[in-house]
Amino acid sequence: MKINTTSRRSFIKFGAAMTALPSFFVLSQKGFAQEAEKLAETDGMALALGYKEDTTQVDAATYPNHSNEQVCLNCALYQGEDPEWGACAAVGNKLVAGQGWCVAYSPKQANS
Ligand code: SF4
16 A cells, blocks of 8 residues: 655644744744843943933943933934834844933934
8 A cells, every 4th residue: 555655744744834933933932032132221232322311320421412302213223113212223133221321322304
C-alpha cells in the first residue's frame, strides 16, 4: 500500500507551524515591550545628551541655551501624539517624557 508522502509532509509542516505560532506571538509582544522602553536619566545615552524627564531640572550652568519652553513634545525628533511619552530617534527610539529635554533639542517647524 502506497502512502501519500506529500500529504504527510504537509501535515508535519502544518503541525510544526502551529507549534511555533505561540512562540511567535510571545516574541512579538516582547519586541513591542522593548520598543516601548522608557529612557532612564541614568542611561548612558541620556547622560551623554543631558536628558532630563523634566525640562525644569536641566542644569542651566551646563546648558546656558536651554529654556523651560524647550520640551520633547515640541522637538522635531519626538514621535507620536501622546503628550506624556514619545519615541525619540536620538536615543534609539526609546520613550522620552513629553516634558523632557536633551541637548539635541530641535524645535518643530511650524508646518510639521
Ligand atoms: S532629541 Fe528632542 S525629543 Fe529627543 S530627547 Fe532630545 S529634546 Fe527630547
